[in-house]
Amino acid sequence: MIKVEQLRKSFDGHVVLDGISFEIAKGEVVALIGGSGGGKSVLLKHLAGLMQPDSGRVIIDGVDLRKVRGSELRRLRDRLGFLFQGGALFDSMTVYENVAFPLREKTKMKEREIRSRVMRELELVGLKGAEDKYPSQISGGMVKRAALARSLVLDPEIMLFDEPTTGLDPVIGQSILELIDSCHQRISFTGIIVTHEIPRIFPFVDRVLMIYQGKLRVNGPPDEMMRSDDPVVKAFLGK
Amino acid sequence: MIVEWIRRIGAGTLESVRRMGLMGLFLAKTFLYTVIPPIKFSRVVKQIHFIGLQSTVVILLTGLFAGMVLGFQGYYSLSRFGSDAFLGPMVGLALIKELGPVLSALMVTGRAGSAVAAEIGIMRISEQIDALDLMGLNPYRYLIVPNMLAALISMPLLTAIFDVLGIFGGYLIGVKLLGVSSGVYFGEMSHYVEMADVLEGLYKSLSFGVLIAWVATFKGYYTGILTGFGAEGVSKATTQAVVLTSVLILVWDYFMTSALF
Numbered sequence: 001m002i003k004v005e006q007l008r009k010s011f012d013g014h015v016v017l018d019g020i021s022f023e024i025a026k027g028e029v030v031a032l033i034g035g036s037g038g039g040k041s042v043l044l045k046h047l048a049g050l051m052q053p054d055s056g057r058v059i060i061d062g063v064d065l066r067k068v069r070g071s072e073l074r075r076l077r078d079r080l081g082f083l084f085q086g087g088a089l090f091d092s093m094t095v096y097e098n099v100a101f102p103l104r105e106k107t108k109m110k111e112r113e114i115r116s117r118v119m120r121e122l123e124l125v126g127l128k129g130a131e132d133k134y135p136s137q138i139s140g141g142m143v144k145r146a147a148l149a150r151s152l153v154l155d156p157e158i159m160l161f162d163e164p165t166t167g168l169d170p171v172i173g174q175s176i177l178e179l180i181d182s183c184h185q186r187i188s189f190t191g192i193i194v195t196h197e198i199p200r201i202f203p204f205v206d207r208v209l210m211i212y213q214g215k216l217r218v219n220g221p222p223d224e225m226m227r228s229d230d231p232v233v234k235a236f237l238g239k
Numbered sequence: 240m241i242v243e244w245i246r247r248i249g250a251g252t253l254e255s256v257r258r259m260g261l262m263g264l265f266l267a268k269t270f271l272y273t274v275i276p277p278i279k280f281s282r283v284v285k286q287i288h289f290i291g292l293q294s295t296v297v298i299l300l301t302g303l304f305a306g307m308v309l310g311f312q313g314y315y316s317l318s319r320f321g322s323d324a325f326l327g328p329m330v331g332l333a334l335i336k337e338l339g340p341v342l343s344a345l346m347v348t349g350r351a352g353s354a355v356a357a358e359i360g361i362m363r364i365s366e367q368i369d370a371l372d373l374m375g376l377n378p379y380r381y382l383i384v385p386n387m388l389a390a391l392i393s394m395p396l397l398t399a400i401f402d403v404l405g406i407f408g409g410y411l412i413g414v415k416l417l418g419v420s421s422g423v424y425f426g427e428m429s430h431y432v433e434m435a436d437v438l439e440g441l442y443k444s445l446s447f448g449v450l451i452a453w454v455a456t457f458k459g460y461y462t463g464i465l466t467g468f469g470a471e472g473v474s475k476a477t478t479q480a481v482v483l484t485s486v487l488i489l490v491w492d493y494f495m496t497s498a499l500f
Binding site: 048050073074075077078080082084085086088089090091101102105106 | 361362365366367369370372373374375376377
């Protein structure tokens with residue numbers, strides 16, 4: 001479903017992605033790991049079409065992201081959900097309005113239907129009762145939950161998560177990962193989770209991709225990574 | 240040493256040309272999405288409230304006092320030549336053709352232009368604009384076009400309010416304080432101020448509206464890329480928006496005055 005071929009990207013001469021290639025099957029959930037500033041979020045933004053590569057390509061269901069523009073790109077993005085590291089909630093809107101926004105803009109649902117859908121999503125992410133609060137009035141964990149509800153409200157086929165647990169305490173972080181897992185079981189999206197939560201993320205993913213010095217160092221199931229003799233991988237796992 | 244100096248000048252020039260090109264493309268895209276539906280009317284109304292209605296008090300005050308100053312200065316200058324009967328036309332023409340559009344635009348730049356640049360800049364650095372993009376929604380339609388339309392609608396109205404209050408301020412000083420006849424003040428004004436003068440003020444206020452919305456939204460939209468990230472980036476974008484808009488208003492005013500003279 002998602003195919004990345006020889007992706008290269010550099011900023012001011014500094015190579016961040018150096019010929020990355022991999023494929024992700026429909027319904028699969030993978031963790032994307034690597035050192036800080038190693039290009040994980042850059043890769044995620046390429047998958048979302050927010051950045052253009054220097055060379056190489058990203059193909060989603062046979063569509064080359066470099067070649068689509070305007071309405072075709074917007075149609076492709078309709079199938080995509082993205083959970084930003086900071087949530088990216090609209091700060092002038094309440095939690096309810098944030099979650100209702102994609103439904104109001106992208107569907108012809110009536111306000112009554114939107115209300116019932118939004119309240120259901122907020123209940124699923126444990127935010128019932130916080131619908132009238134603004135993003136600045138709720139905690140970091142609640143912002144992530146609200147952002148998750150917003151990104152899932154249109155039932156996307158592909159979900160991209162940019163460090164969903166960063167900045168949260170371990171208990172809230174675990175609950176966010178469990179929430180992502182339960183959402184995956186509910187709508188079976190294809191997911192990519194950029195994370196530093198190693199090995200805590202492993203039970204929730206089918207495969208791990210590890211970027212090291214711009215190249216793909218690991219591409220396999222979590223248990224295979226745990227058994228790896230690669231000194232870089234071992235150092236990363238803290239062995 | 241000299242080669243390095245020339246290289247730096249060349250690099251600086253190229254960067255300036257690139258940025259001007261970027262600003263030009265930004266304006267072209269804004270106009271394109273302004274004429275191609277759908278227009279987000281609820282957001283246009285919200286921005287008219289912010290740019291227009293909420294600027295009314297500052298326009299009322301500055302208009303009144305600008306007119307009062309003109310009343311004093313005009314009376315003392317004209318009375319030296321025994322022409323104080325022409326106070327009305329002088330106040331009217333100065334306000335309608337020049338001071339009304341320019342001072343209103345500068346006030347709106349300081350009050351609303353800076354806030355628009357800061358709001359869009361914060362949305363950029365907190366990835367809210369990326370979020371709009373990823374929802375398949377066009378940020379120009381949601382953020383840029385409503386500000387452009389709101390400025391185009393608000394500026395002529397604010398300028399008209401400024402002109403009326405300014406003329407009233409001149410009346411208070413000239414007629415009520417310094418003793419010019421009320422009939423002479425308004426009679427000479429209606430005789431000498433023509434529709435072409437009113438239209439000149441209208442054209443100026445419309446073009447200043449475009450300038451304010453263009454620069455403020457551009458600086459906000461490209462916060463991060465052009466001004467750096469974080470609070471400092473937003474602060475720079477806001478300052479640059481106010482300074483650049485103010486300068487452009489005065490420069491553009493000169494060219495419009497030359498063309499319409």
